[in-house]
Structure formats: structure tokens, C-alpha cells
Amino acid sequence: MSSANLTKDSVPTLLQGVMVKHDDVRERTVLLAPERTLALDGTGIAIIEMIDGKKSVSEIVHDLAKQYEADVQTIGNDVVAFLRDLINRGYIGITDGA
Amino acid sequence: MERNREQLAKIAPPPMAMLAEVTHRCPLACPYCSNPLELKAASQELTTEEWASVFQQAAELGVLHLHLSGGEPASRRDIVELIAAAEKADLYTNLITSGIGINEKRLDAMIDVGLKHIQLSIQGVDEKTADLVGGYKGGYKRKIQLAEWIGARSVPLTVNAVCHRTNMASIPDMIDLAIELGAGRLEIATVQFHGWAIENRSQLMPTREQVEATTQLVADARERLEGKLVIDYVPADYYATYPKACMGGWGRIGINVDPTGLVLPCHAAESIPSLNFENTRETSLHDIWYHSPSFNAFRGTDWMQEPCRSCERKTADFGGCRCQAMAIAGDATATDPACHKSPLKNRMIELAENAADTSEQLEFVYRGR
Ligand code: SF4
Ligand code: SF4
Numbered sequence: 001m002s003s004a005n006l007t008k009d010s011v012p013t014l015l016q017g018v019m020v021k022h023d024d025v026r027e028r029t030v031l032l033a034p035e036r037t038l039a040l041d042g043t044g045i046a047i048i049e050m051i052d053g054k055k056s057v058s059e060i061v062h063d064l065a066k067q068y069e070a071d072v073q074t075i076g077n078d079v080v081a082f083l084r085d086l087i088n089r090g091y092i093g094i095t096d097g098a
Numbered sequence: 099m100e101r102n103r104e105q106l107a108k109i110a111p112p113p114m115a116m117l118a119e120v121t122h123r124c125p126l127a128c129p130y131c132s133n134p135l136e137l138k139a140a141s142q143e144l145t146t147e148e149w150a151s152v153f154q155q156a157a158e159l160g161v162l163h164l165h166l167s168g169g170e171p172a173s174r175r176d177i178v179e180l181i182a183a184a185e186k187a188d189l190y191t192n193l194i195t196s197g198i199g200i201n202e203k204r205l206d207a208m209i210d211v212g213l214k215h216i217q218l219s220i221q222g223v224d225e226k227t228a229d230l231v232g233g234y235k236g237g238y239k240r241k242i243q244l245a246e247w248i249g250a251r252s253v254p255l256t257v258n259a260v261c262h263r264t265n266m267a268s269i270p271d272m273i274d275l276a277i278e279l280g281a282g283r284l285e286i287a288t289v290q291f292h293g294w295a296i297e298n299r300s301q302l303m304p305t306r307e308q309v310e311a312t313t314q315l316v317a318d319a320r321e322r323l324e325g326k327l328v329i330d331y332v333p334a335d336y337y338a339t340y341p342k343a344c345m346g347g348w349g350r351i352g353i354n355v356d357p358t359g360l361v362l363p364c365h366a367a368e369s370i371p372s373l374n375f376e377n378t379r380e381t382s383l384h385d386i387w388y389h390s391p392s393f394n395a396f397r398g399t400d401w402m403q404e405p406c407r408s409c410e411r412k413t414a415d416f417g418g419c420r421c422q423a424m425a426i427a428g429d430a431t432a433t434d435p436a437c438h439k440s441p442l443k444n445r446m447i448e449l450a451e452n453a454a455d456t457s458e459q460l461e462f463v464y465r466g467r
Contacts, residue, residue, distance in 0.1 A: 016282070017215050017254035019190065025112050025160035032190045034215040034254050034283060035330070037114065037162055090282075090328055 003084040008058040010094040012051050012083055018091050020048055031091050038091060047082050051092070057083065109388050110349055110397060112160025116189075117167055117354045117365060120149065120180060124170040125198045127233035127464035128221065130260055130295040130302055133169065134368050137466055142358045146176045148379065150183035152355055155383040157187040161353065164189040165217075169357070172199035178207045185212030192217060194258070197241040198234065205244070209253050216248055217256040217285070223271040231265070233464045242279070249280035256283040262302035263454060266312055273319050277327055286316060287332035292366035292421055297463040303453035309334045336450035340411065341418025341434035348396035348420060353387060361386045363393050366421040370430045396420055401431050405439040 014020075018033045020040075029045050031038040040048060046068075050060045061079050065072045086092040122137040144152070153164065164184050171177055172195055184191040192215040193208065200208075220241055222228030228238035248255045257276040261269060269286065276284040288309070289295050289302045304312075316331045323329070335342050345352055345364060354362040359378040367373060373392045376385075387393055395401065399412050406417040417423075418434020426435040426449070427442055435442040 015254075016252055019214070021162070021188070021190075023160075023162065025158075030162065032162060032214075034192065034256060035163070087325075 003087040006057070006080065006083060006087065006094060007096075008061075009056050010096060011053065011056050012060075012087075012092050012094050013053040014048075014051060015091060015093045031086075033091055036090075038086075038089070043078055044082060047079055106388055109394070111351075113156075113351060113353045113387060114161065115163040115165065115352045116153075116156045116161045117165045117352060118149065118152070119167050119169065119354065119356050119365070120144075120171050120177075121174050121357050122169040123173040124168055124196065124465070125173070125234055126170070126196050126221075126237060127467050128219075128231060128260070128294070129233075129298040129462035129464055130262060130289045130293075131465040132290065132293045132295070132365050133465065134293055135297075137169075138357045143174075144355075144357065144359045144378070146179050146183070148359065149180050150186075152359070152378050152383065153184045153187040153189060155378075156353070157189055159353075159383055159387060162190055163192065165192045165194055167194040170196050170198060172204070178204065178211055181208050181213050182211035190214050195219070195244075196232070196237070197244040198237060200244055202247050205247055205251070209251055213253060215254050215256065217258050218245060218248070218281075219258045219260075220272070220275065221260075222265060223268050223275050227265065227268075231462070233462070233467070245279040245281075254283075255279065255281045256285060257281040258285045258287070260287050260289055261304070261312065262289040263304045263308065264301070266304055266308045269312060269315060270319075273323070273327070273329070277323075281327065283328045283330065285330045285332075286312075288312075288334040290332075290366075291425065292369065294463070294465045296425070299453045301460045301462055303336075303450055304334055305454040306337045306451070309337055335418075335422075335434075335436040336446060338436060339438045341415055341422070341436040343415040344396075344417070344419050347416045349387070349393040350397070353383070361390075363396075364421065367392070369421050370424050372430065396430075403431055403433065405437075406433050409439065 023030045029040045061076045065075045194217045221231040225238040259272050320329050349363045360375045376390050406412050420430045423432040424430040433440040435446040
């Protein structure tokens with residue numbers, strides 16, 4: 001899967017074996033995957049919490065924009081950049097929303 | 099606790115990963131096994147409760163990933179209970195297995211109690227070679243069967259392949275096999291000369307041409323398979339310019355526990371005779387990680403000699419492998435002889451070339467036999 005196929009209708013999911021965990025010792029939230037760990041910042045946590053295997057990219061963007069009373073364009077850029085990065089690093093997969 | 103977090107952070111960061119070698123028993127007998135030549139007996143192994151306490155302590159110390167290894171971890175009758183204990187401690191648990199000793203029912207039980215990832219070793223791409231290298235007839239078939247069962251369940255699979263002179267030509271087939279088996283990751287590690295591999299140096303040492311061809315091949319395959327298969331590759335360092343970075347640094351990322359509860363900064367650390375190791379049966383993991391002489395021996399850069407001491411790469415590769423320095427330079431604080439700046443680099447290359455240059459096919463010395 002490549003992040004090049006990401007569209008507003010794509011539905012992101014956490015790949016098999018990927019988990020969210022609160023790392024109490026280091027006081028942060030991380031994504032765990034086989035042999036890998038990724039620390040999330042506030043934006044990352046908010047996006048990850050929206051991923052349920054049902055919502056499309058545009059739905060996630062709209063929900064976040066509403067929740068944070070922020071501009072759809074700005075949130076959209078953040079979400080797409082984050083998803084692309086995590087797809088390339090093998091934490092997230094996408095299915096076509098069709 | 100006698101010190102607060104800030105003071106502890108000056109000694110070392112909390113560990114990220116634990117390698118628990120729950121047993122040295124194994125039905126296979128791979129000639130490159132990294133276990134020590136003196137294998138620990140079953141009667142000395144930690145009990146289920148002792149391991150459960152180790153996992154709990156590890157999680158409290160900051161460990162996130164637990165790798166259950168051996169020997170063959172499934173040779174322990176209580177392997178499902180061990181995975182359950184790890185899950186209870188909220189660790190991300192990975193099983194590193196030869197595949198022998200896991201039937202469908204046991205696999206389901208492991209996944210039910212929370213196993214997150216399985217790494218399956220494959221010793222060759224056809225039955226004959228694989229069973230010859232593993233020293234176990236019928237092993238290949240059972241591995242393929244297990245991979246199929248895993249593929250039908252929701253747990254990610256990694257295929258582990260150790261490469262050496264006799265199988266380097268078949269790496270393209272190994273890549274195809276990993277894809278066919280539904281693995282998301284493939285680990286190709288060039289044999290490292292610790293433990294039993296030292297006994298088989300002349301049987302296993304790759305040639306310079308092989309190493310160069312493999313590095314190129316892996317780079318091409320990675321590009322071609324992006325998004326389909328992640329390939330992690332450990333190249334050979336004998337002919338390289340720089341040494342391999344020591345696992346993110348001695349006593350910085352990982353903590354190993356041997357079957358008897360001995361706590362080691364690295365799986366090969368027992369090859370360094372000047373070090374004494376603590377046991378979880380007597381000392382807490384916290385004290386061992388932060389305060390034991392063995393974990394503090396090669397932390398930071400003060401222990402280094404020249405040329406590492408004044409080298410700009412010293413915080414990037416940590417002077418290379420301590421165990422290789424011990425094995426080849428006879429001094430664990432020396433520069434890893436794989437480094438081109440080491441005065442022993444030529445000797446290292448010579449040793450590799452001599453070992454690789456054997457026209458006849460030598461018999462393997464099998465682990466534990
Ligand atoms: S001299 Fe030491 S620190 Fe520098 S590259 Fe070589 S091994 Fe690494
Ligand atoms: S000392 Fe050598 S064998 Fe041990 S972890 Fe470092 S690189 Fe690996």
C-alpha cells in the first residue's frame with residue numbers, strides 16, 4: 001500500500017498488530033507495532049482516536065474541525081500529512097471508501 | 099526508591115525492549131545459534147511465577163516490547179501462561195519461534211491470551227536445505243504449516259532468515275517465500291559470529307562478493323516491494339567501513355534475561371570475562387538496569403579508547419560491538435575491529451577472507467550436539 005493512493009474517500013485503519021498505548025513511565029502516548037514504537041503528539045492522538053475503520057478521511061477532517069472549532073483546510077492538511085507519514089511507516093492502511 | 103527520575107535519567111534512559119530467553123532447549127540445532135556454548139539446563143530455568151514477576155518489573159521499568167525467545171520458547175510447557183503473564187503486565191509480546199511445538203490449538207491459545215506478533219525462523223527455501231541447516235528432519239514442513247495457520251488468523255507474521263555463505267544465493271527465493279507465506283516483514287540478518295557461529299566460522303563466512311551482491315539485492319527488493327513487505331536487513335560488517343551500531347548502545351535500549359534469570363546487556367555479553375552479571379532471583383530489575391557494574395560498563399563514552407575517543411561517530415555507533423572487540427581484539431573496550439580506523443581492521447579482513455575461502459563443503463558443527 002502506498003500513501004500515493006490516499007484520497008478524501010479513503011478509509012484509514014490501524015494495520016494488523018498496531019496498538020495505541022499510554023506509556024506511563026515516559027508520560028506519553030505511543031503506537032506499538034511489530035519491532036517499532038512511535039510517540040504521538042496531541043494532533044496525532046486526536047487523529048488516531050478518530051480512526052475506526054469506518055470513517056473516511058473527509059469525515060475525520062470534518063469531525064475534527066467541528067470538535068476543535070478550526071478551519072477545515074488547516075485540519076485537512078494536518079490529517080493528510082499525518083496519514084501519509086503513518087502509511088509509509090507501516091502503521092496505517094487504507095481501503096477505498098466505495 | 100532511593101533516587102528520583104531525573105537522577106536516574108542521568109544514568110540511562112528507561113529500557114524499551116526485553117529479550118527473554120525463556121529456555122535454551124530447542125529441537126533444532128542451527129550452527130549459527132547465538133546461545134552460549136554452555137547451554138543452561140532445564141532444571142535451572144526460572145519458573146512461571148518468576149517470569150511473571152520479571153515481566154511485571156520490566157513493564158514498571160518502562161519496557162514496552164517483550165520478545166519471547168530461546169532456544170525454542172514453545173519448548174516450555176507453560177508458554178501460554180508466560181504470554182498471559184506478559185499481557186497482564188501490558189507488554190507488547192512477540193514470540194520468536196522455530197515453529198516446532200506449536201499446533202493449531204496451542205497457536206489459538208497463545209493468540210487468545212494476547213500474543214501480538216510472531217517471528218518464524220526459516221533455515222532455507224526448500225525442505226532439504228532447511229532441514230540440513232536446522233539439523234531437524236521434517237522441520238521445514240511444520241514451519242510452512244504454522245505460517246499458514248498464522249495467515250488465517252489476525253496476528254502479524256515476520257519471517258526471520260539468517261544468511262551465510264551457503265544460502266546467500268537463495269535470498270531472492272527467500273523474499274518470494276516470505277510474501278507467499280503472508281509475512282508483513284522479513285528479517286534478513288547476516289550471521290554474527292557469537293556463540294555457536296564461532297565454531298562454524300569457516301562453514302558460514304560469506305565472501306566479499308556475496309556481501310556486496312546481497313546488499314544491492316536487498317536495496318532493490320525494498321524499493322520494488324514498498325508497501326507490500328518490510329525488509330529489515332543486518333549486513334555483514336567484516337568487509338565494511340564502519341562497524342554496526344551496538345543495539346542503540348550498551349544498556350540504553352534493551353535488556354536480556356537468560357533462562358536462569360541472569361540479566362545481560364546483550365545476548366552475547368557472557369563472552370566478556372571481566373563482567374559479572376546479576377540474577378533476577380536476587381536483585382530487582384530496576385537495580386540491575388540502573389546500578390549494576392555490567393550495565394554501566396560501556397555506557398556513555400568514558401570507557402572508550404582511541405580511535406573511538408576522539409571520533410565524531412562515537413555517539414552514533416558507540417564504538418561498535420563490545421563482544422566482537424572482545425573476540426578479535428581480546429579487549430572489550432577496544433574499537434570494534436570491523437571499523438576501518440581500528441588497527442586490527444586488516445587482521446579482521448584476513449580472518450574473514452581465510453574463513454570464506456574454503457573450496458570444499460565443510461560439515462556443520464551443530465548446536466548442542
Ligand atoms: S573509531 Fe570508533 S566511534 Fe569512530 S567509527 Fe570507528 S568504531 Fe565508531
Ligand atoms: S555488544 Fe555486540 S552483540 Fe552485544 S548488542 Fe552490542 S553489537 Fe550486539
